[in-house]
Amino acid sequence: MRKAALAAIEGLLETNDSVIFVGSDLGAGTLAAAKLRHPGRVLMEGIAEQHLVGFAAGLALEGYVPYVHTIGTFLTRRALEQVIIDVALHNLPVRLVASGGGMVYAPLGPTHQAIDDFALMRAIPNMLVAAPADPAEMTKLIQDLATYPGPAYIRSAKGGEPDITSSLQPADIGRVRPIRGGSKVAVLTTGALLHECIAAVDSLAGTDLAPTLVHVPFLAPLDVPAIEELAREYQVLLVVEEHLPTGGLTTAVSEIVATGVGQARVIRLGLPPMYASAYGSQREHWESQGLTSNGIASSIMQIQL
């Protein structure tokens, strides 16, 4: 998915003179050809996220559309004040393209695990917060953001995600994407876990338990009417997220349900409220928290209606 993001940005550099890429000490050779092809518009800057976000705001104040790319935690934690003041308060079209969303960097430990990024970015007025599920969705989003007027945070996953969305209707910014139809229970998820949720839901196809599945690529702006409708039509909304309990998709959904719009209960399946105490792989962490297809299907079956 990160490769898709970089390829889409490389494409934009060809077609849109306003687009600038700003990387922070990325891997050797990243966008090397584009750097030669577009002098001055592909920057590989130092390890200075506070500066880079403010620098990008300066570029945007002059009419450019900078795509800033580095590891998610460094953008959301290290540069938080610059994101809030320099970018969001000015409502500038700066794109924060974060690699390593969720537990992608599990083996590197808690300093690199973006498990609070939704909470930090959702708290910021004007900020678009997105978690594409596959490379096709990432590509479309990066392209759409070339003309989106405000700031945006994009959580990228590990790479190698199977294609899910290219056969769907094109999605608009801020809209949910219905994936499967069912009854009584609606599963809502975002980002790379969509694939696991599809497998879980499909394993229950043809049974009374077969739920609806909705992908929520945008945590902000949130598709409030769609979630209100789900809260009215279903008994349970099961939110599956690769995030801490506070401030993520479950919180976003609960804020809507809490207005009394429907009778649905909200149940959460996600990361526990702690920093990871193990290394290993992202998938091992998913398995340990019941976030793979088997665990998700098991959670659905245990729901008391």
Added chain:
Amino acid sequence: MLDGRSRYLRSLIVDALEGGGRGHVGSALSIVEILRVLYDDVLSFQAQVPNWPGRDRLILSKGHGCLALYSLLADKGFISQEDLVSFCRFDSSLGGHPEHGRVPGVESSTGALGHGLAIGVGMAYAARLSHSRHHVFVVMGDGELDEGSVWESALAAGHHRLDNLTVVVDYNKLQSYGPVAEVWDLEPLAAKWSAFGFECTEVDGHDIGDLRDALSLPSPSQHPRAIIAHTVKGRGVSFAEGDPTWHHKSNLEPEELGALRAAVLDA
């Protein structure tokens, strides 16, 4: 002795202080001459077309010194005298830190320290990329230089050889708590900027001729410039000069405002 124009600009600051009943007094008074020379002699701008593309950009990174900026913006016609006296009121466009989009002529919202230089580096880089000839000035406080982000941006400006960027440091040697040298000594300050790739000069920050000479110099080829302006915090108000308690004042009483006005007329 200050000349009539410097006294007049300070009287505008007192007008705003009267209107709002509060403000960063000492922090504004130390940069009046820096901003005066920039607006009178250096910057290209069109007050009636604040976003004129060819304008030079000025970022007041020490946003708490905004009363001095507001006095120049009122003097030049970006904002009105009525705006000035509405300072900090509920429906005013002028707050205790300047906001882009609310105040004509304010290029960037500032207030949290250590942000302005990064934005200025972005603007200067953008100007070079678009082959624009305007210049970017960033006015910073000395206490602000404690922020690590400043030195990230300094490193970037030197690396990119942004010769369309000038930093002016208001070196009044007094931060909120007390003397800069006692909080965190900045010396050797000129050597720091030079080491980061800036061509550095030092001036008397209240001497109009000195400032005019330094700010009007042709850009050093392939280097950003840093001008360390030696100033006095509270300059022009004898009882506030060098007194950290005048860094910021709230609930200004009528007699204090009267004393301020008398002091600036006599400065």
